[in-house]
Structure formats: structure tokens, C-alpha cells
Amino acid sequence: MASAPSKHYTDDISLLVVTLDTNPFFWSTFSFHFSDFLSQVLAFLNSILLLGQLNQVVVIATGCNSCSYIYDSSSNRNHASTNGTMPALYSNLLHNLDEFAAKDHQFTTDHKPPTVPSSLLSGALSMALCYIQRAFRAGPMHPQPRILCLHGSTDGPEQYVAIMNAIFSAQHSSVPVDSCYIGSNNSAFLQQASYITGGIYYRPPQLEGLFQYLSTVFATDLHSREYLRLPKSLGVDFRASCFCHKQTIDMGYVCSVCLSIFCEHHDKCSTCSSVFGQAQSDVASADSRKRKAS
């Protein structure tokens, strides 16, 4: 039944992995409604699939307690919608999103957190990169992968190391990470991600026209991007923040053992407990004391 593969992958076929922010704490306090947002995103995803027959779209929902795949255009588990009123993509995605939201809600603990919890962006990026590696393994003919983060929640500082690991792995595999950030202040993590991996970071000024921003900035495949004038990244802040006060600093002190950053001179590193300025082991100092005594 199976014949030799007849797919012809050219430069402009893309595999788009979208991480969709579904953090209920963020959306309940945001001025734009999630349903309006979702309708524009679904139209955009449908247009990606219409641009090329071989284009693939995968959607990963980023919740505040868990992440999960909610749509894969190349899977054979998609079924046509029952009453034919909307495209199959819409019905499948909405169905899975409902299931995901219910499961995510179950994980919420009872006590109210002091600040709005952030979405698990590191988990979604890691899953996206694993999926893209699977696409690379399919052989020499594969679509060009990229990741698009539709994100609104603030950055969670506890995810910094994991997000940086994901960014470096994406850079190593030449996978650009685009970010469409809809929250109020710019997200430093997503700006760094797009800068390091060669993607686009854009914060749409008017969310009612989100579909227009998505389709003009983020819809083109990687090969065609060199012919377009896309938003340039300005002012990516690469300064570090010190571990003691969490303020961004221009100049600081770095522990040579664990690379923690401090803004002022300390005698002892608070992270790895190494004492600065002398040999680390007690054996060496004990030996020198014995030699002095004898």
C-alpha cells in the first residue's frame, strides 16, 4: 500500500511550532479577551496551512501548572468536524484545548499565590525542541522548523536557567525562536531568545489587529525572510542581575567556582560557600600550619 515517498521539500516549506500562553491568571486580568485572541490565532494558523500543502503546524499550550500538545497538523488523529461549520483545525484544537484547560485547573493548589504566576515557558520550549529534533531525524528531506511564542505572562525568574538551556540548544540546531509578546512590559527572556537564535521579537501595539501583525511579520518562511524588511530588535538588555539584590548591574564580581554574580565584594560566596582569596581545601592550609609549627 505504501509507495515511495513523493514529498518534495523545498526551501520554503515550514514546520511552525507555536507555544500558546493559556495562563488563566494572566488572561483573567488582561484587557483583551482570550476568545478574541484565540479566533485571530486560529485564523493565522489556518492561513499557514493554506500557504503550502506541505506546511505543518504544531501547537503546544503553555499553562501555569503544566504544558501539553494540543494540535498536530500532520497527525492522523485529526478528524473532520461533526457539523461542518468550521475547519477541522478549529474543532480539533478547541476540543484539545478544553481538555487541557480542565486538566491544568486540577493541578492548581488552593492557596492564592502572592503574585501572578508565570507560564511554564521553559517546558513548552523544551517540548517544541524535542519535536523539532524528531523532524530532523526523518531524513534529509524535512521542512524548515521554527518556533513562535505567543506569550503574555511575565517572566518567571526561576525558569531562567532552563530557558537559557533551551535557547542555546535552539541556536545550536539553527532553529529561530520568534516571539509575539502581548503583555504590558517587554519580556527580557523572549527578547534574548529571539536575539540569540536569530528570530523576530515583536510587541503588537494594537491587539485588535493581531491577525494583521501575525500574518505580515511571522507568517513568512525562513528562506523568504531575507527579502523582507522585518522589525529590527532594538535595545536587548544583556546586563546581568546580581544575586544579592536582584538589580541589574553594569560591573560586578563573579565567583570563579559557581559563576554567581555579586555587586560588591564578599568574603564568602553565598551559593557555593567557597571562601575567596585562599586555597579551597583544608588539607593544604593544615599542611602549611604544620610546616610552620615544626
Place this chain on the structure above:
Amino acid sequence: MNNIAGRPLNGDVEDDDEDEANDDGLEAWERAYTEDRSWESLQEDESGLLRPIDTTAVHHAQYRRRLRALASNAATARIQKGLIRYLYIVVDLSKAASERDFRPSRMAVIAKQVESFIREFFDQNPLSHVGLVTTKDGVANCLTDLGGSPESHIKALMGKLECSGDASLQNALELVHSNLNQIPSYGHREVLILYSALSTCDPGDIMETIQKCKKSKIRCSVIGLAAEMFICKHLCQETGGTYSVALDESHFKELILEHSPPPPAIAEYATANLIKMGFPQRAAEGSVAICTCHEEAKTGGGYTCPRCKVRVCELPTECRICGLTLISSPHLARSYHHLFPIVPFAEISPSSQNDPSHNFTNTCFGCQQSLLSQGNKPELSVSCPKCKQQFCLDCDIYIHESLHNCPGCESFRHSKSVTSSQ
């Protein structure tokens, strides 16, 4: 005309007797036909096309053996690693390096692998420095000084690839020793010697030099291309390095890339120190300044040193005017995965997957690939001991070698992961 083994080239009955009597008479390529029968591992798929030979199981078994060896060395969860490294690479350019047993010659293979090693080294250790030393005609010369930019080292190496004379191990060690004495005390001193010769031409007592290196806490490792030598083994044992001999080109590549992640730090080898570093901001687009590295006017796209306000073109670097080390926070973040490694995943054998008491899924959590092989039988898979999610073998290799994040632990807020406890 006889071949090397002394047998007549036209095969006749004498050959068969010799082969049966003495198996060492078989060349390696002949053994591949009589014993290994490589054609039997070919498979066809449904339409009659040849399927590529399935090496994933072999690859994965090798990978897990390596992981187990590493895990047994690092007995506790966190071993201190020497992150700020000053490494000298000693390349042997003696007559033995022009031998052609490695294709096209040992020198060409060494040059190519050193280039990829330098790039990988700076990728994994952005705060470290590398220097190149060559040894030929009985003397050792410093090709490049300790520096942090990969391009200058690679360019210098590619220009000087003529081989002649004898290699001198002692001269190379003396040169490296005098250079490494000038570096700050928090840096880890390392030497990687790529030795093709089978002898060394030394002016004095090499044992004294080895003791000098040991006292200066220089960690010497050797990769041999010819055969194992006692002096190299002794050197590595005394200084705490590793000695390995390459069997062929791919083995050599594997051995040299093993030196790119930071080795476990021997505690008294480097003092802990607070290093003053600057985190420059990117200059505004359209600003004009004279950059200190090229000494010409440039517009936009550079960095401004926070102490003396001069422009530098790229990071990481040392400011030429005030001497401040300039880096950006992603450079530090590149080394964090050495400090917070993820645990190796546990294997799940296919037979235990039929056990209904455990909750086994049919798809890999990371890439959604089906974990069932043809015929709906479960294949070998792995699971994370912390979050209990299942992954396929390819995701296991990718996660541990490149990603350094477990997708399962990162995707569940209420699971115990290493980084959240920091």
C-alpha cells in the same frame, strides 16, 4: 609479487590451508565477510526498498554505557567543575605526523579536529582561554598566546602545517609551564598534547619537568595517535589527566571532543576568587565610535565598556584600555548546565511495559513519537526518575547531550526539579 603478509597474490589451495590453520592470516576486510556477514543486517521495508541499517539501538547502548561511566565517577550529585580554564593545545609536528595511516595524513586529521574542538570548546566554556604550541625539530614554539577568540587560533594553525624532525615532550612542557605560571590563580591550568611520534628528543631529565608541572598544578592529558607510551602514561598519572590512544579518525574525534566539557575540579588546584567583570550594553544604532580592536571608526552595533567607555566589537573580550573582562549574561548562562546537570533517565524494558500496575503511555512525552514498534509491541524506552514521564531513546540522547532540561520536569510546576531548589 607478494603482498605484505608474504603470501602469493594469486589465491590457490595453500591460502585456504593457511587461513584455516591460522586465523591471524585473515586481513580485517576478509574477516568482515567470513565472520561478520554484514549483508545479513540489511532489511527491506514494505515496498521493497532497502531500509537503512538500524543503528539506533547500538548508538543508544553506547550512549548509556558512557553515561553510566560518567555517573559512577561523579558519585554525588554535584561535583565541582573547573569552569575557568586556561588550556594549551600542543600539536606534534614531527615527521611521524606526516604518516598516512589516518586519511589523508595524521596532520590533516589533527588540524581538522583541532579546529572543531576549538569551536566546541569556546561554545561550552566561554570564559576560558586557549593557546597553541607546536613541537618539531626537537624544539617547541608558541604558535598563539592564550586568547579567547577562536578565529585567530584556527587561522594561525592552518598556516603552519609542515612536519619535520623529532617531537620534544620536555621542551613543550617547559614552554607551557612557563606560560601558565603567569595566569591568575583562579584559573584551571590544562594541557592537551596530541602526540603522533613514538619517541621524544629531550635536552634534560623529563621526570624533573613532570614534577615541576605537578607542583604547578597543571593537568596534562595526552591523546596518542601511534601507540601507547610509558612516558605519556606516567605524565598523565602524575598530573591527574587522561591518556588515550586513538584507533581511527572517528575515535580520535570522539576522544578530543571529550575534553571540551569542563573536567571535575581537584579542589586545591585553583583558589576561589571574585573576578571583576563588566556587562556592557549594546551601543545605540547609528552611534559612531572608534573601536579598540580594529582601530577604525565604526557605526552602531558594538558594546561600550562600563569602566572606560570605549567601544568593543564583540564579546567576550578583555577591554584593551582598562583591562576589564567584558561578558554578557548569556555567556555565563552557557556554563550553568555544568553546574546543574540533569539525572540520567532510567530504562524501561519492553517486557515490564505490559504490566498494568504501572501507568505507561504509548507516546514519547517530548516528541509525541509512538513508543510501539511495528506490530504494536512496546519498544525500549526511558523515563525520568523525578517526573516519571516516558521518553523515546532519541529524545533521551538529545536531552542529555544538547538540551540539558527534562521537558517533563519543566512542564509540571509541582514536580521537584533541581533548578527550582536553587
